[in-house]
Amino acid sequence: MSFNKYPTIKISPEQDNCVLGWKEINNQISTSINDIGTQNNRIVIECYQGCHLSEIKQEIESRFNQAIIIDSSDYMKSEDEIRRMTQSDVTDDRVFGMITKLRMNDFFVSSKIEKIKRAPLSNKLTFYIGIGASLLVDNPDLMIYVDMARWEIQKRMRKNLVDNIGLNDRNETIEKQYKRAYFVDWRVCDELKKDLLSKVNFVLDTNNPSEPKLATGTAIRSALIKATNQPFSVVPYFDAGPWGGQWMKEKFDLDKNSDNFAWSFNCVPEENSLLIEFSNANFEIPSINVVFYKPVELLGPTIYNEFGAEFPIRFDFLDTIGGGNLSLQVHPLKEYIKEQFGMTYTQDESYYMLDAGDDAFVYLGTNDNIEPKEMIDELKRSQSNGHIFDAEKYSTKWEAKKHDHFLIPAGTVHCSGKDCMILEISATPYIFTFKLWDWGRLGMDGRPRPISIEHGQKVIQWDRTPEWTQNNLINQFEEIASGDGWVEEKTGLHELEFIETRRQWFNCKVSHNTENTLNVLMIIDGEQAVIESPTMAFEPFIVNYAEAFIVPAQLGEYTVAPIGNSIGKKILLIKAFVKN
Numbered sequence: 001m002s003f004n005k006y007p008t009i010k011i012s013p014e015q016d017n018c019v020l021g022w023k024e025i026n027n028q029i030s031t032s033i034n035d036i037g038t039q040n041n042r043i044v045i046e047c048y049q050g051c052h053l054s055e056i057k058q059e060i061e062s063r064f065n066q067a068i069i070i071d072s073s074d075y076m077k078s079e080d081e082i083r084r085m086t087q088s089d090v091t092d093d094r095v096f097g098m099i100t101k102l103r104m105n106d107f108f109v110s111s112k113i114e115k116i117k118r119a120p121l122s123n124k125l126t127f128y129i130g131i132g133a134s135l136l137v138d139n140p141d142l143m144i145y146v147d148m149a150r151w152e153i154q155k156r157m158r159k160n161l162v163d164n165i166g167l168n169d170r171n172e173t174i175e176k177q178y179k180r181a182y183f184v185d186w187r188v189c190d191e192l193k194k195d196l197l198s199k200v201n202f203v204l205d206t207n208n209p210s211e212p213k214l215a216t217g218t219a220i221r222s223a224l225i226k227a228t229n230q231p232f233s234v235v236p237y238f239d240a241g242p243w244g245g246q247w248m249k250e251k252f253d254l255d256k257n258s259d260n261f262a263w264s265f266n267c268v269p270e271e272n273s274l275l276i277e278f279s280n281a282n283f284e285i286p287s288i289n290v291v292f293y294k295p296v297e298l299l300g301p302t303i304y305n306e307f308g309a310e311f312p313i314r315f316d317f318l319d320t321i322g323g324g325n326l327s328l329q330v331h332p333l334k335e336y337i338k339e340q341f342g343m344t345y346t347q348d349e350s351y352y353m354l355d356a357g358d359d360a361f362v363y364l365g366t367n368d369n370i371e372p373k374e375m376i377d378e379l380k381r382s383q384s385n386g387h388i389f390d391a392e393k394y395s396t397k398w399e400a401k402k403h404d405h406f407l408i409p410a411g412t413v414h415c416s417g418k419d420c421m422i423l424e425i426s427a428t429p430y431i432f433t434f435k436l437w438d439w440g441r442l443g444m445d446g447r448p449r450p451i452s453i454e455h456g457q458k459v460i461q462w463d464r465t466p467e468w469t470q471n472n473l474i475n476q477f478e479e480i481a482s483g484d485g486w487v488e489e490k491t492g493l494h495e496l497e498f499i500e501t502r503r504q505w506f507n508c509k510v511s512h513n514t515e516n517t518l519n520v521l522m523i524i525d526g527e528q529a530v531i532e533s534p535t536m537a538f539e540p541f542i543v544n545y546a547e548a549f550i551v552p553a554q555l556g557e558y559t560v561a562p563i564g565n566s567i568g569k570k571i572l573l574i575k576a577f578v579k580n
Helices: 022-036 053-063 079-090 110-118 150-158 174-196 217-227 247-251 288-293 295-299 301-307 334-341 372-385 466-472
Strands: 008-010 042-047 068-071 126-130 142-147 202-205 213-216 237-239 263-267 273-277 282-286 313-319 328-330 349-356 361-366 395-399 405-408 414-416 420-427 434-437 478-483 486-492 499-506 510-513 519-525 528-532 541-544 549-551 557-562 571-578
Touching: 008 217, 022 053, 022 142, 022 202, 022 213, 042 053, 053 068, 053 126, 079 174, 142 174, 150 174, 174 288, 202 217, 202 282, 213 217, 217 273, 217 288, 247 313, 282 288, 288 295, 295 301, 301 571, 313 349, 313 519, 313 571, 361 405, 361 466, 372 434, 395 466, 405 486, 420 499, 420 571, 499 557, 519 541
Parallel strands: 008 273, 042 126, 042 142, 068 126, 142 202
Antiparallel strands: 202 213, 237 263, 263 313, 273 282, 313 420, 328 414, 328 434, 349 405, 349 420, 361 395, 361 414, 478 486, 486 499, 499 571, 510 557, 519 549, 519 571, 528 541, 528 557
């Protein structure tokens, strides 16, 4: 089976090369400076959190040794001030914080900013480098943006290689660094990036520090526009976990030396990357940049008006085949997540069984006639003294088979058992999982994983008993249309959830229409299909089994048909979109 782990957006022929290596990058910067033709060249190198700032600064200093180098960190508030300023967002909770309302300028001393802006211009070449460097100078002669993929940032955090904004904290635990980045740093950097995307002259890719790449801002913007004019896929990534399985390792040809692969983000633009294919290299940027640069074209006006420049649909994999149970958990209600964490929507989700072993099961809902206080007390005892929590006493255990679909509106107690391969279709705020019981095991770092009973007990919906759950949340398939060689079914999600899913069986070319709203799709049975435009508005796009792909809202009509070995065979496709 083929699975493309590195899908790309191909750049247009007239922008066919990027610049490779620091020597050539500095040559290009030098050429651009000469082309400016002024004596007071002010060059901004704006950096995302997680960049290797010292290495970037060192490379610039080594080539432009007569230039003035201004480090943006020298104009930031003190570490103590930044910690005090961000405490209400970071909080003392082990996992959760509050989505910050701070902006990049809040991290800087305003009087220092004003002073540097008022200072007479030097006749020397001047570089302003670092996070927030673009705030130090108005109308720079040249601006370079150093972008970073979040997955790469997390890997650097695990190796104690990077600091959070304004702090010297690279030796902190990844748990603390990630939480601060999620609730504060990335929000602050993203708000600034939205403003700069249309202005930057160059983008620098240092996700692989041994192979830095430079591309023009024009080329990158062209690629972002192209992404909204065709179907595309983002770059999936895979990670191990204490409950991880073996299915993805086999099916997707992953590292055989890894103990397991627990999950994969394969369509989460906040976290995934977009690869731009130049003739000489693939250039990596965060895929959320497409959302930031062309939100209406990608999402459609209805989603944009409701969510802003956010991608509200998530596809990811959870693999417990040959592994163990996920944690028993619950997600916050909409009102609770907004009040406690500053999110405007919550993590409604579903489990679609891509595959399942003979004894696969899920926990979903609560049993009849249980006492909520008794369950919460039992959970707390389990957490405090190692008492084994009897999950089956309180939550209903359901058999799970391939192609079952379990709907999980917020507030529903749930857990995937072992031997399940799940396509999780959900809203995007994935961090907000309140773990209630984790089977007494340790995380990958050798520490007990965080448990959130205090939050969880406030959102559990105790009326989701077996009868209600079976009638509302399990295999809610409804045929809504059919034709010669195809059948389309409504599969959920629940009426409480804002995402709708459709499942389609077909062995012929079938027509679809975005109806001016974002579509996310995946082949969930069969080998390969081609997505085409009836008007040839975009080139044919080929997808393989289990590859998530995005159809931008503005594309309108498109078709999906079997191709290659799948011709004449039945294919199963699932599509998700936001309800009107």
